[in-house]
Amino acid sequence: xxxxxxxxxxxxxxxxxxxxxxxxxxxxxxxxxxxxxxxxxxxxxxxxxxxxxxxxxxxxxxxxxxxxxxxxxxxxxxxxxxxxxxxxxxxxxxxxxxxxxxxxxxxxxxxxxxxxxxxxxxxxxxxxxxxxxxxxxxxxxxxxxxxxxxxxxxxxxxxxxxxxxxxxxxxxxxxxxxxxxxxxxxxxxxxxxxxxxxxxxxxxxxxxxxxxxxxxxxxxxxxxxxxxxxxxxxxxxxxxxxxxxxxxxxxxxxxxxxxxxxxxxxxxxxxxxxxxxxxxxxxxxxxxxxxxxxxxxxxxxxxxxxxxxxxxxxxxxxxxxxxxxxx
Numbered sequence: 001x002x003x004x005x006x007x008x009x010x011x012x013x014x015x016x017x018x019x020x021x022x023x024x025x026x027x028x029x030x031x032x033x034x035x036x037x038x039x040x041x042x043x044x045x046x047x048x049x050x051x052x053x054x055x056x057x058x059x060x061x062x063x064x065x066x067x068x069x070x071x072x073x074x075x076x077x078x079x080x081x082x083x084x085x086x087x088x089x090x091x092x093x094x095x096x097x098x099x100x101x102x103x104x105x106x107x108x109x110x111x112x113x114x115x116x117x118x119x120x121x122x123x124x125x126x127x128x129x130x131x132x133x134x135x136x137x138x139x140x141x142x143x144x145x146x147x148x149x150x151x152x153x154x155x156x157x158x159x160x161x162x163x164x165x166x167x168x169x170x171x172x173x174x175x176x177x178x179x180x181x182x183x184x185x186x187x188x189x190x191x192x193x194x195x196x197x198x199x200x201x202x203x204x205x206x207x208x209x210x211x212x213x214x215x216x217x218x219x220x221x222x223x224x225x226x227x228x229x230x231x232x233x234x235x236x237x238x239x240x241x242x243x244x245x246x247x248x249x250x251x252x253x254x255x256x257x258x259x260x261x262x263x264x265x266x267x268x269x270x271x272x273x274x275x276x277x278x279x280x281x282x283x284x285x286x287x288x289x290x291x292x293x294x295x296x297x298x299x300x301x302x303x304x305x306x307x308x309x310x311x312x313x314x315x316x317x318x319x320x321x322x323x324x325x326x327x
Contacts, residue, residue: 005047007054012070013063015091016084021070022063022092026054031125032098033324034089035062038107038131039233040182041307042069044220048313049104049320056321058102063092065109067232069224075231077163077238082115085236089116093123102324106130106309107273108236126327128320129265130308131273133288142241150277156191159199160237169199170230175222177207184210186305188275212311265298270305297323 005023013020023043033053035046043062050060064071066088067080074080089112093101102125105113110132117124138146147157160166170178177200184205185191193202209218265288274280282288289295299319301308309316 005044005050008047008050013092013095015095016087018066018072018074018088020063020066020072020088020092022061023050024059024061025050026059027057028059030054030057030059031324032059032061032093032096032101033320034093034101034103035060036089036103036105036109036113037062037065037068038105038109039236040179040221040225040230041107041109042221042224044069044217044224045106045307045310046104049309049317052314052317052321058321058324059096061092061096061101063088065112067235069228073228073232077235078242080232080235080239081242082112083119085112086116086119090120090123099123100125102126102128102327104128104130104320105132107132107306126324128323130316131271131306133265133279133283134292135282136291144240151190151192154193154195156193156199156202157237157240159193160234163231163238166199166234167230173200175226176218178225179218179221180209180213181205181207183213183307183310184208184305185272186270187272188270189272190276191272210311212313265295269300269302271308272306274300 008023008025010021010023013022021043023046035043035049037043037045043064046060046062050062053060065085067073100123103113103116104127105111107130110129113127113129114132114134117127141149144157144161147155181200181203182205184207185203187204191202193199209215265283269275274283283298284300288298301312301315304311
């Protein structure tokens with residue numbers, strides 16, 4: 001197991017019927033910044049931001065989401081709807097004892113953070129999201145149907161759908177290699193699994209450790225996922241069609257008019273999500289701003305891959321702190 005991160009303390013919170021492992025840094029009386037990770041990540045992906053926020057007097061709080069790390073992992077994919085995961089964060093915020101928090105999300109964590117703002121706008125003071133833009137509910141089709149229409153049946157999210165299939169591929173692959181491949185992705189295009197290639201052979205990176213990641217970092221991830229497996233994280237993808245923007249969203253009337261938090265989105269030109277067909281234009285040509293009227297800024301960084309909070313930790317930490325200092 002990798003060494004403990006200096007200045008980070010750990011505890012367990014019973015929240016929304018599940019056990020959540022929570023990492024914290026900074027003074028307990030400081031304004032809370034809730035950091036929400038994506039796939040395949042952990043609280044650990046925020047270690048650089050936690051140190052930067054703590055140094056500026058914030059209380060940085062980074063949970064392992066349900067299904068990940070040292071948090072509980074319900075086996076049923078239907079336990080990973082946005083209502084479940086947002087409910088976990090609402091319960092965690094209540095445990096923290098502050099009426100409002102700042103929020104930062106990345107990847108799946110960004111998707112959850114957008115929905116937290118919609119479902120409980122009273123809890124969010126301001127939001128910075130990385131990688132994944134907000135998209136409104138599409139009543140004419142599910143999120144998975146939209147992915148298939150844009151990218152075809154060989155998109156990696158389609159591969160993740162069938163229980164046990166992706167797990168088997170991950171299980172027979174050295175986990176250190178898994179994380180070096182995934183963290184090293186830099187192709188500015190959706191991840192498509194070629195007919196004559198495996199999942200990992202379809203990833204453009206060569207499996208060497210990225211310069212911004214240490215062998216110790218890789219060991220932390222591989223040790224944790226060796227214990228938990230990947231089913232918890234994959235269940236988020238398998239629950240896409242129960243995601244609040246589609247089936248469950250049909251029972252909710254949600255818009256941004258009641259959300260007073262200010263928002264900021266970061267993307268980067270080598271990110272596979274930013275380069276999904278239609279996304280770049282949606283972000284750059286006013287579609288996102290039309291959906292999220294309180295959006296203050298869009299930052300696109302050049303020459304950076306998907307895991308920007310780890311690849312460019314100082315730049316992202318400075319952006320976060322500068323934005324939150326306005327409130």
